[in-house]
Amino acid sequence: MPLVTTKEMFQKAYAGGYAVGAFNVNNMEIVQGITEAAKEVNAPMILQVSKGARAYANHTYLVKLVEAAVIECPNIPIALHLDHGPDFETCKSCIDGGFTSVMIDASSKPFEENIEITKKVVEYAHDHGVVVEAELGTLAGIEDDVKVAAHAASYTRPEEVEEFVSKTGCDSLAIAIGTSHGAYKFTADQCTRNEKGVLVPPPLRFDVLEEVSKRLPGFPIVLHGSSSVPQDYVKMINENGGKMPDAVGIPEEQLRKAASMSVCKINIDSDLRLAMTGTIRQFFNEHPDKFDPREYLKPARANIKEMVKHKLINVLGCDGKA
Template identity: 50%
Template structure:
């Protein structure tokens, strides 16, 4: 199969009440772990590349790896998606490189400017059969100093969503309903969980339009313990539980972005391998191969027990 855009993939997920996992790719082992899990469970997948990943690995390396995955896994529907594109130029460059879907993140801009930027990208992308994700409402990053009292200004305004989609002609919308990026999803004094009241209003007003949830890692305590047991120093963590994610999927979320959980499992397994399994080894294939197996396991778990995308190819 060629690379797909996300149109049919998300439409099917929305109508059958499951979500497609969107996993961030930074190197070969991460991609291989994800693909082995999708192949084992016959799951469609969205492979995301951020601007940071492009800088780290070089876009051509990543695109070439993903095009190789298309050849190897002929039966698995794959989309190549730009995560958090910040400018029209960045989206255009990725489309020229072969991305089949882009996110234009104008969420930091005033509403009308977000609309104008997102619409410009959608107009350009649609001519090339590329799908577009827009974002309304701001997702907090853990590095930001946020006063919980002011959280309301970060949430997506349910009354604006329909207007945003209508004016921009996007194919999916990322919403801000309480989670943030990173390994600490909830700020001090913030109730852990999502604002399901807001999500429900958005879902009702959109009638099966694809809703995207960013920052959807579960940040498993056992993985954090393992990292810290083997010399890590990761503190103040909180994630979205599987129960919360399943409820969000039942409320119309059909693309779930997961990055931190893969970073954490990779870090934990490399620390474990170097400290405990084979301290005398100095072959990167040993620890990277071990991390790749663990990435496969966590992605397979999510497909089967959280996303519900098993056997949906």
Template identity: 50%
Template sequence: MLVSGSEILLKAHKERYGVGAFNFVNFEMLNSIFVAADIAKSPIIVQASEGAIKYMGIDMAVGMLKILSNRYPHIPVALNLDHGTSFESCKKAVDAGFTSVMIDASHHPFEENLALTKEVVEYAHSKGVSVEAELGRLMGIEDNISVSEKDAVLINPDEAEEFVKATKVDYLAPAIGTSHGAFKFKGEPKLDFERLQKVKRRTNIPLVLHGASAIPEYVREAFL
């Protein structure tokens, strides 16, 4: 059952559990995600990055998702654009049938990030599509996003509150020390759970932890 990201994450937010978001680049990966969700009896978010869309074609990405969603009608699933870098990229995904888009303008100064996110939110919401944004900068490499250790910046809770109120974004990816992509932590991960709790209290919306797949024990702590 294809639904908006908000429909899945607001329920998780209220009932205090997490939902996995999984990237795919072909049918085999997407089919495996659905099979696992069926076994686990879990809702899922499936994601395609700009690079994956370039590889597959956006019509193919949406088409495969719709076919598998019809095959597993009991599984709530949202299709999310992962790390969209522009309004045009997000608009293209919305128009193609994605039910959620991420606008990642975290490499811009705060005010530019806010303005671009607000523009995406206004368009996506007019089409019934949910929006994720990012504040702070997560270290690592994923698709065409690359952030070195010296450039990584943790989220400011005060800015997070202002950002969410101004943009009306549906969920937020806060930088608290996680690292996304192929290159993970050097040594022991150091995640700022106190900062995460402050952001949660200030924003009261679902939060998204990128780069969480390699640190399941820390993910569990995030829900305590």
């Protein structure tokens, strides 16, 4: 099947109490690992590209990689999504260039300006058969080209969501309930430590999610900054020359709870980076004589695939939903 929008995906996810994974892609091995996992467990898939990914890999290369994945996975619905589009021009470029979904992130702007910018993108996108994600509230953390003053988060205000969605016409809404970008989502002061001395992050604000859901019944909600930062890969990195003290993510059981509610799309990026980097660091440490990229990228791709399979089945609950 050709690339699809997220419209039908989200309708089914909302009704079925699961979420669709939105995984950031930057190169061939990441695309392959993600889509091979989706194919094995028969899950719908969102492959998303950030401004930074387009700058790194080139828009055309990324689109063609995703188109190749569509050919290799003919029975899997795949949407190509722009993550954190910073302005109308970037969104327009992606809409004109083959994307089926775009996010306009004007959440740092005043409320009325956010509405104005989002509405402009929505009008252009809908005229071209493309759907739009918008954002209210601000996530903390730093990742890729999404840069917010560290931990300067502001939760979404539920009393604003009805007016925002009504005036913009957006198709889904990213909200801030305590998730955060990057592998260092929280400071040590924001966390507690369990009996093993591992940092435990503050819980997500499900009260905000529930109130938003009441005000927007049936409307798909999105969570950004939702990597869980698997400690096995953090340990692998640290044991092989890395330095990632106190890297901590969102507990998977909280993400599963969100997916059972109105959250239809959960973004995952840092976990993919950790799997790839940890695997490659370990490979070089164990095989200092090796220099063929295929030899270290192959196990990195395999570990991305296994991680994504775990997310699709145990966190998102979208296995078998293609």
